[in-house]
Amino acid sequence: MNFYDFLEKKAKADGIEKFVVGAIITNEKGDIFLVKRKSNDFMGGIYEIPGGKIEKGEKILSALLREIKEETNLDINKVNSYIDKFDYLSQNGKKSRQFNFKVEVTGGPILLTEHENYKWLSLNDIETENNISQEIRTTLLIYKFNKEQRNG
Secondary structure, three states, X not given: OOHHHHHHHHHHHOOOOEEEEEEEOEOOOOOEEEEEEOOOOXXXXXXXXXXXXXXXXXXXXXXXXXXXXXXXOEEXXXXXXXXXXXXXXXXXXXXXXXXXXXXXXXXOOOOOOOEEEEEEXXXXXXXXXXXXXXXXXXXXXXXXXXXXHHHO
16 A cells, blocks of 8 residues: 555544645745635635645545646646645534645646746744744744754
């Protein structure tokens, strides 16, 4: 069983109904790419890492590649690491789990299809950024910690 299958199996055993993927993308300075949800959308106006719902019958890696391409026009050429997961209730009340990965991308230019804006967030600003959910903040802090440990 590969790691992606393990994550899926564990989520199903935990009673998760909806699977979601998220990608941490960084630029040459190490800043993190965030996209802003449309104001009229569920949790509208907040920034998040790009990603989205895994379709029925789709695997985690396939969904990650597809969602990043659809939302940003960028191609994932490498999945560097698994960062974390978090659970939440979706807009329609389904138990949902988001799996987050650090990825490397190529392509562009950045074209947003499902978000109204984007920005690059410095690692130093994660704790003071007001316009992200606590779950995304935690994911970004785990990423920052891991990066510092590797470079430290």
